[in-house]
Amino acid sequence: MxxxxxxxxxxxxxxxxxxxxxxxxxxxxxxxxxxxxxxxxxxxxxxxxxxxxxxxxxxxxxxxxxxxxxxxxxxxxxxxxxxxxxxxxxxxxxxxxxxxxxxxxxxxxxxxxxxxxxxxxxxxxxxxxxxxxxxxxxxxxxxxxxxxxxxxxxxxxxxxxxxxxxxxxxxxxxxxxxxxxxxxxxxxxxxxxxxxxxxxxxxxxxxFVMTEHLGAASFDPPAGPSGDLRQLSPFYRPLPTKDGWITVSPNTDAQAFAFFDAIGRPELRDDPRFSSAQARTANAAAYFEVRAQGLAQRGTMEWLAILEAADVPVAAYNRIDDLAQDPHLRxxxxxxxxxxxxxxxxxxxxxxxxxxxxxxxxxxxxxxxxxxxxxxxxxxxxxxxxxxxxxxxxxxxxxxxxxx
CATH class of the missing domain: 3.40.50.10540 (Crotonobetainyl-coa:carnitine coa-transferase; domain 1)
Structure with missing residues (x-):
């Protein structure tokens, strides 16, 4: 049984x-x-x-x-x-x-x-x-x-x-x-x-690929090129900190603005490229570059503490051999x-x-x-x-x- x-x-x-x-x-x-x-x-x-x-x-x-x-x-x-x-x-x-x-x-x-x-x-x-x-x-x-x-x-x-x-x-x-x-x-x-x-x-x-990336090309005639610009950015990956790697994913306005505050760039809240989710998607390359530049300022553990406290989606970077020691999995x-x-x-x-x-x-x-x-x-x-x-x-x- x-x-x-x-x-x-x-x-x-x-x-x-x-x-x-x-x-x-x-x-x-x-x-x-x-x-x-x-x-x-x-x-x-x-x-x-x-x-x-x-x-x-x-x-x-x-x-x-x-x-x-x-x-x-x-x-x-x-x-x-x-x-x-x-x-x-x-x-x-x-x-x-x-x-x-x-x-x-x-x-x-x-x-x-x-x-x-x-x-x-x-x-x-x-x-x-x-x-x-x-x-x-x-x-x-x-x-x-x-x-x-x-x-x-x-x-x-x-x-x-x-x-x-x-x-x-x-x-x-x-x-x-x-x-x-x-x-x-x-x-x-x-x-x-x-x-x-x-x-x-x-x-x-x-x-899977077409659902994710057909996007604007779903329309006839196409309303724009295929591909999700965020996921096709070269910065769509774990990013380097002062002493390692980290991954962030601030998508809502509240998360993005909290991230800007954390990296010492509160003025980006009002930047028309980043002031809404739609604008951040349209300017994904610039937005991801801002993330990369900001995260390079501090170490991984410091960022984890700061961004978790600000309720920004953030995660450590696990290599294959790290997974067995991940505290949540334990x-x-x-x-x-x-x-x-x-x-x-x-x-x-x-x-x-x-x-x-x-x-x-x-x-x-x-x-x-x-x-x-x-x-x-x-x-x-x-x-x-x-x-x-x-x-x-x-x-x-x-x-x-x-x-x-």
Missing amino acids: TGGPLEGVRVVDLSSVVVGPICTRVLADQGADVIKVEPPEGDLLRNLAIGARSPGMPGKFMQFNRNKRSICLDLKQPAAMAAMHRLLDGADIFVSNIRPAALARLGLDAASLAARNPRLIHCAILAFGTGGRYANRPAYDPIIQSLSGIAGTFERATGEPRFVPMVMTDHTTGLIAAQCIGFALYRRERTGRGEAIEVPMFENMAS DVGFIVPEDHPTEGRLHRTANPNRFGGGERADALPAPRLGAQTREVLHEAGYDDAAIAALLDAGAAREASLPPA
């Missing part, structure tokens, strides 16, 4: 790397029973990421795959596909990030599975929507960042295109997929029927110590969201490849002899323990 809002919901997860696993981790964190179906070589992330105590168990994989159970099936073998169908016949949700043509060749497309299990919610996370010419192209995060305009926002801001240094499009699309699954579950409660969901990375990220118990049964002591992130009606009470460590193969097959109705036959044929595989 997990106690989360998705308790009793079973997910068959045929996804890998990041975009699918982040979706199913959200579902698992909320109490769903997520069965991670992996090929004999395992999820690519097991070998793509570095930093592990034993093969196939790098830290990055473990962060994305907590609260899941792993079954290893070679779906090229008919006996393994039969086992897969048994799992899907008893599932509520199927998640994959396999290209549409390959999914159809496996007979795991939405129409085929709906014929077997009409209540199944089939969520296909794709690089590109099936209605377009890119539909069956392979893609990873940098491909989508380049194509969707994310890298182009850096060119507008700094003169050089670059990628956000994390798989942002995978994370974002995975979260959107989990949201869509929630919507579909709600509709199934009313109709009794499942449905097919298509969640494309490219279209979702193009939507207050809320964001970093959770875990004793993994094979990988030893580690630290993982907690589920940041809270449900008043109850949350997942247990916590499953990220599984070794095939760690629950036998257990899951038993639940699907296979007896010991049938499981042994699958294992002997190589259609299913079990986890091997790391060397002592």
Whole structure:
């Protein structure tokens, strides 16, 4: 009994790397029973990421795959596909990030599975929507960042295109997929029927960029150029102080005027370039330069005290290694110590969201490849002899323990 809002919901997860696993981790964190179906070589992330105590168990994989159970099936073998169908016949949700043509060749497309299990919610996370010419192209995060305009926002801001240094499009699309699954579950409660969901990375990220930056170019004819001038400013970043870095974001008049007072420039309240939110947006480059010049006068801790007292949005600058020591994250118990049964002591992130009606009470460590193969097959109705036959044929595989 997990106690989360998705308790009793079973997910068959045929996804890998990041975009699918982040979706199913959200579902698992909320109490769903997520069965991670992996090929004999395992999820690519097991070998793509570095930093592990034993093969196939790098830290990055473990962060994305907590609260899941792993079954290893070679779906090229008919006996393994039969086992897969048994799992899907008893599932509520199927998640994959396999290209549409390959999914159809496996007979795991939405129409085929709906014929077997009409209540199944089939969520296909794709690089590109099936209605377009890119539909069956392979893609990873940098491909989508380049194509969707994310890298182009850096060119507008700094003169050089670059990628956000994390798989942002995978994370974002995975979260959107989990949201869509929630919507579909709600509709199934009313109709009794499942449905097919298509969640494309490219279209979702193009939507993010265009919603943020189309702006005046939304009109026909355009009322002005595209792009949010504030966010495309080279000063839209942490700014240097006398002894470090800091970030400020005074947007309302009250916040901006309090900031002007704090940096010793109260006369800027009446400067027509800065006297209203609209004026500050139109003159974003000059406004951001004023911020940069003002913040260079004092040290970071001094500014934090002054600006927090003035109710100006302000924050210290955290590097990656600083996050584990952030006092707020410590207050809320964001970093959770875990004793993994094979990988030893580690630290993982907690589920940041809270449900008043109850949350997942247990916590499953990220599984070794095939760690629950036998257990899951038993639940699907296979007896010991049938499981042994699958294992002997190589259609299913079990986890091997790391060397002592």
